[in-house]
Amino acid sequence: MKLDKSFYLNPDVVAVAKQLIGKSLHTSLNGKHSSGIIVESEAYSYKEKACHAFNNKRTKRTETMFQEGGKAYIYLCYGIHHLFNIVTNIKNKPEAVLIRAIQPIETAPKKCTSGPGNLSKYLAITTSLNGVSLTGNKIWLEEGNQLPCEVSKRIGIDYAQEDALLPWRFTAKDNQWISK
DNA sequence: TAGAGGATTGAT
DNA sequence: TCAATCCTCTAC
Numbered sequence: 001m002k003l004d005k006s007f008y009l010n011p012d013v014v015a016v017a018k019q020l021i022g023k024s025l026h027t028s029l030n031g032k033h034s035s036g037i038i039v040e041s042e043a044y045s046y047k048e049k050a051c052h053a054f055n056n057k058r059t060k061r062t063e064t065m066f067q068e069g070g071k072a073y074i075y076l077c078y079g080i081h082h083l084f085n086i087v088t089n090i091k092n093k094p095e096a097v098l099i100r101a102i103q104p105i106e107t108a109p110k111k112c113t114s115g116p117g118n119l120s121k122y123l124a125i126t127t128s129l130n131g132v133s134l135t136g137n138k139i140w141l142e143e144g145n146q147l148p149c150e151v152s153k154r155i156g157i158d159y160a161q162e163d164a165l166l167p168w169r170f171t172a173k174d175n176q177w178i179s180k
Numbered sequence: 181t182a183g184a185g186g187a188t189t190g191a192t
Numbered sequence: 193t194c195a196a197t198c199c200t201c202t203a204c
Contacts, residue, residue: 042187050187061200079198081188098187117188156187179188 001143008069013095017043022147036102039172050160053094065094081117103177115179148173
């Protein structure tokens with residue numbers, strides 16, 4: 001059961017990030033289908049410094065986040081890693097959920113989906129998918145059983161000062177696939 | 181047009 | 193703990 005567009009339009013990005021734990025992510029790219037259960041996510045909002053679109057900072061890169069929820073926002077980090085985000089909220093309210101780890105449904109080598117960079121590599125996600133709709137047939141999410149989750153502060157955003165302390169990271173409890 | 185830095189990773 | 197690595201943004 002593919003997630004409806006209304007799910008992504010939720011104005012509470014933190015709630016969306018939490019609800020995403022346990023749902024499944026699917027890609028059908030280059031004739032190959034990949035999928036996994038989302039076990040780790042982080043919320044980002046224009047209201048706080050860690051977000052690229054903080055204070056409505058609109059650039060070519062962040063443009064996708066200003067679009068209506070239900071789109072894929074993918075960007076390159078450290079010149080190496082493709083990071084996959086789910087855009088939420090309505091148009092001109094840039095908020096997104098970073099998917100940090102999934103648990104593969106098919107058999108897969110361990111650790112290959114732990115961390116946003118590896119995750120994107122496993123799913124064949126590249127920046128060419130930036131702006132692609134999540135209700136289409138290239139990349140989409142499906143309904144799943146909500147997993148018990150734990151809350152913690154986000155990772156790798158120390159530059160955001162006090163906002164780095166926000167408990168906006170969600171992980172599936174006792175799951176071996178989450179990043180360290 | 182040049183310089184600085186980053187939502188990371190994997191090896192030391 | 194630290195360096196690799198290159199795209200993006202900002203300042204001049």
